[in-house]
Amino acid sequence: MENSQYLDMFLDESREHLQNMNDNLLALENSPDNVDLVNEIFRSAHTLKGMSATMGFENMADLTHKLENILDAVRNHQLQINADIMDVLLAAVDRLEGMLENVQSGEGDRMDVSDIVAQLQSVLSSPNQGSEAPGPAKKKTETAEGHDAFVQSVIVQSLEQGYNVFRTTVTFDESCVLKGARAYMVFQIAEQMGDIIQAEPDVEKLEAGEVGPSFTITIVTKESQEDVRSKIMDVSEIARVDVVDLKTIAAESAGGGGASSQATDARSADKKPQAQTAARAKATSKTIRVNLERLNDLMNLFEELVIEKGRLEGVARKLKDTELIETAERIARTSSSLQEIILNLRMEPIEQVFNRFPRMVRSVSKELNKKIRLQIEGAETELDRTVIDEIGDPLVHLLRNSMDHGIELPEVRRQNNKPEEGSIILKAYHSGNHVFIEIEDDGAGINREKVLQKAIKNGLVSESDADKLSDREVYQFLFQSGFSTADKITDISGRGVGLDVVKSKIESLGGVVEVESEPGKGTRFTIRLPLTLSIINAMLIRAGGETYAVPVTNIVETALYKHEDIMTAQGREMIDFRGRVIPFLRLSRLFDLPEEENKGKYIHALVLQSGRKTAALAVDQLIGQQEIVIKSLGTYLGDVPGISGVTILGDGKVALIIDCASILYA
Structure with missing residues (x-):
């Protein structure tokens, strides 16, 4: 089987399951008696094991299986979580993360895990830690429905909390060859719907393909009987699904009867196409995974579109053609909406x-x-x-x-x-x-x-x-x-x-x-x-005969100052800004540009802020606000003090983008 095409999906989903295990293990450390957390960790481990085995990463599957054994003992009240067990579980998850990194780098899942395996086996072989009820609690007490005492108690508690519990028997087609693979697919679907609390035969035999013409699982879920049946029927080579509602178990535990009524709740069906099943499957497919490189390519194309949009607006203004100006404005509005969509695609929590x-x-x-x-x-x-x-x-x-x-x-x-x-x-x-x-x-x-x-x-x-x-x-x-x-x-x-x-x-x-x-x-x-690093709103200004861009996010306001308003303190020019004195900087002097003779009454300035620093920056001319695309200076120029990057203007010329933080904190 060629699995390379599924590797990226395997890596992404494995990281999610490992993160889920990490989060829930830390939560379990604070709530060691929370069985729901144990079941959640077990579900992630079980899914990871199946995925690893399917992809051929047997070392990962084997280590996860040994991790599963401890979790199974915990949820069956044969082990009590303590700091030592928690350290071993977290160390095992660390090792799985290391294996996953090796898989990503092309080295496979080979890694020495003998020390972790020994610790896991030591935990399992340690004496019972006293969390069970007095008496021979380990011994399974079979009920009329074939559930042991622990599973029966889970059923009763689940029903009391408003969950549905279904005993589901899945029968294969006579022509089915890969029964183990089909059983795994059924388990995947069932675990998406809720928790599997029992399987007959057990999970190991099912995954090994040691299964007859049918198998049975007990599911705790919020889904209805019909939904459980129809979703499992979507798996290929499944001939029949019988779903029995076990709500009468609670009545039996309280001393009531009703076992015979279970038969009336059974829903059986032969496999056949169903329009509502197809519609439901279609309705649930609302998300897809997209490679980041494709998003980057899309963003690069949009950046070029923004540059051309700026050029079109400039041409429209120059020609003073009303129809062309209206077209440019419509393109600008559409471009703005498109930009928002693309940027949202790149946003992640x-x-x-x-x-x-x-x-x-x-x-x-x-x-x-x-x-x-x-x-x-x-x-x-x-x-x-x-x-x-x-x-x-x-x-x-x-x-x-x-x-x-x-x-x-x-x-x-x-x-x-x-x-x-x-x-x-x-x-x-x-x-x-x-x-x-x-x-x-x-x-x-x-x-x-x-x-x-x-x-x-x-x-x-x-x-x-x-x-x-x-x-x-x-x-x-x-x-x-x-x-x-x-x-x-x-x-x-x-x-x-x-x-x-x-x-x-x-x-x-x-x-x-x-x-x-x-x-x-x-x-x-x-x-x-x-929020984003590639496309920003900027104020275009001129100084020393050159055009520069200043990010709007750093601009508090534009201002006009009289020459006599400028003060000098300790050799530095200062200006009064709303009752407080701030530095007055001249861009031409900062960048050693030829100063244009200002014979006017006022000096154009931008009041800039970065962090806690505020200053007024004198410029020769304010051109106007425009959306720009940030381009790197590249490795040849490297870091240039006061400059954060460059942008291409609508006329094809290059403008430097001013780094307000480095100017204000210099």
Whole structure:
């Protein structure tokens, strides 16, 4: 069987199941008696095992099978979850993730897992941990319906909570050869509808193909009998599906009868085409997976369309042709709607980045002997896929910084009348055309004096100027390359290679990062990012005979200043902006351009803001607002101070895009 065409789908779905297992294992650690969580983890493991076996990755399938055995023992109350078992389960999931990475890189699923296998087998062979009821609880007590006592209790509880429980017998066509594969497909459909709590014969025999002309599964679901029957009938080479409603089991457990009434609830059918089944299948297919490269190609084509649209608008204005101007306006409106659709296609929830952090916090907190709780808010906030791919590492740096430098040891927190368990809040939210990500801890805060002394030692500020700096200006030293106030170097932090990397990465994404702190109360890092990186609204301006683009998101307002309004303080030009004095910068001087003689009464300026910095930027002329496509400067030019990229204008000329953050923070 040629499986290479399904590899991408296998990788995507496997990552989803592994992430689901990770999330639910962490939740199970806090609620060890929650059987629903165990069933959810078991379902993901079981699906992953089947997928791996189908793709020929036997090592993954074997390790997942051994993981399944422990989960099965837990949900059958033969094992009680504790910290040691949880460590082994999480380590097994880690190893599965490593195997998946090897599969993606083309190395297959070969990996030494003997240590994990030994630990898993050790857990299974350990003495019972006392979670079962007194007496011979392990022994299966068969009921008239063939369910053991544990399964019967699950049935009763499910019915009491409003679920349906169906005993479903599936009969194969006489011509069916791959019965194991068909049984697996039935299991896939059944698990999408609910939980399978029993199979006859058991799962291992079914997957091995050791099955007769039929098999039986018991399903807990919200679906109706007819839906269960019709969905399973959609599987090829299935001749018959009999669905029996087990709602009378609850009555039997309470002392009632009614076993004979089950026969009247059975729904049987021979396989035949059904219009409503086809319609239902059609209605459920509402999403498809699209390769990211195709979206990138679509975005590149649209960027070219935006450039041509700008050219068409310019030609229309130049010719002053009414019909052409109207056509250009209609194309602009259609283009705007198309842009929104394409950008939404590229938007993904930041949840996929945030989901990896609970596990990391658990591991690091154990390593540091600290108690730390991570609270995630706004995980559904959407960002461009390009930003999603790049934002993970900076967030890891900031979280590790909060855990190592911020949160104190339990005994220290007790002495300071704080709860032993520290708290870190990871939050994302939209505001305007930006996404904000905050990491806030309730730790010790930043020691201003310690940061200042390190800055003085590194020659970043003189002792005479140190006392004049605000807290915010002092904290910015933390983002200097090689700057660290850690007393000792650890694997977590303290090597001086963290926050400078964070700042450079965030700025490369068109964002800014800021830090606020209160001694003894905690620290908050705030990251501001643009919603998308490729197409933005910009103000076109002229300075020194050249055209430049300034992102609208950085513009507070346009202004006209009189020459006499400009003040000088410590050799720098300043201007009064709404009651506060801000720097007055001249673009021609910043870029060493020839200054045009301004004989007019007023100076054109843009009031810019990036983070907490605000300044007025003097220009020769304001051309107007336009949608532009951001193009990289390329590796030949590399990073140019004050310039974030270039754009192609409607007349085919190239305009430089001003990097407001680097200008204001210079």
